[in-house]
Amino acid sequence: MALNFFDQFLSPTHLGIPLILIAMIFPWILYPSPTNRWLNNRLVTLQGQFFNRFTQQLLLPLNQGGHKWALILMSLMVFLLSINMLGLLPYTFTPTTQLSLNMGFAVPFWLATVIIGMRNQPTAALGHLLPEGTPVPLIPVLIIIETISLFIRPIALGVRLTANLTAGHLLIQLIATAVSVLLPTMTTVALLTLTVLLLLTILEVAVAMIQAYVFVLLVSLYLQENV
Template sequence: MMLSFFDQFASPMFMGIPLMAIALILPWVLYPTPTSRWLNSRLMTLQTWFINRFIKQLLTPLNLAGHKWALMFTSLMIFLMSLNVLGLLPYTFTPTTQLSLNMGLAIPLWLATVIIGVRSQPTAAMGHLLPEGTPVPLIPVLIIIETISLFIRPLALGVRLTANLTAGHLLIQLIATAAFALLPMMTTMAIMTTVILFLLTLLEAAVAMIQAYVFVLLLSLYLQENI
């Protein structure tokens, strides 16, 4: 049976049961939990340092009202980063290559920022739909354009994360297939392709972490406009 390159993005099944839930829950087991000891382990210390640096970097532009989102943003960042990076391991599944999951994260969080803006400062929230100093004939057109750009934000969030991870995984599989095909015929070329594959894997690991950060960063920027 010939397998498609896109089969790696299908949700794994066991006895007809999708294993999507296990793929979502498993990464949390890998993180150490705080203890009552005075001295933490090196891994716990590194994790705490990373979380503190991330929160400081993310919440500096926000006012005090936006600091309530610190726990959710941090949890979302670690969650997405774990799924993206662990999906690069053999015999694993990357849930964030599914557009449905990414849209399920993007739409509620984006909608929450919009609702907060409408409730706390409705005038400023509506003012984003019409730039100041717009000529009167262009007002209806600009309102329509700004409204479309507002509603396309969650789609851009979900599609960006899905497209970047899907493209990286496909490229890795294509180059790996080429390396295996060239090994019996052109050994030198196969070794060069393997080196390229190794470098591309490192790049994809960096992209996996960066895309998780970009997802949360854009959400914080949307929140900043509405608080």
């Protein structure tokens, strides 16, 4: 048993070499690549239908200028979804529990949307800082508040993903430890706790999928404001 419940969130190393890069690259190996044949197998066909359906749903609120981001947003969604799901397997590591990694995703995407807005429509981009019809005495205060809100967005993106996954993993380990401790002495209570653990695991699978979708959805909403 681990001496510290937070040891599971430490980046794995071997001979002093961080293995987080392998944990990030490995999910791409699991996806089958389409072939040049007229008909692909069922798995590739199902994968393509899922990608197409999700891309249509993601780009629905975006105008024509935002459709250029379809490939990168879809790739980000698949990447986050794969890492989150694989991190639920035993003896694995979830890179998205690291705030530094999530901020490394959140800040460039947020900054890209801001730069696009300032380049293509600077008046509309700056107009978000001051709602129309604001009383004159409130203008300086609202500009400061909206500016702070703008710069908090990438922090909220990264912290939301990190906190949700970290909390779920920590709860699973806490309840699993309780099951192993109660099993020799209180079997009935241990079985009830095991049932809770199974239900929590199903919930964590849903959270892993939802958080990946929410991350990409928020990026697309930020993009919609600036295209």
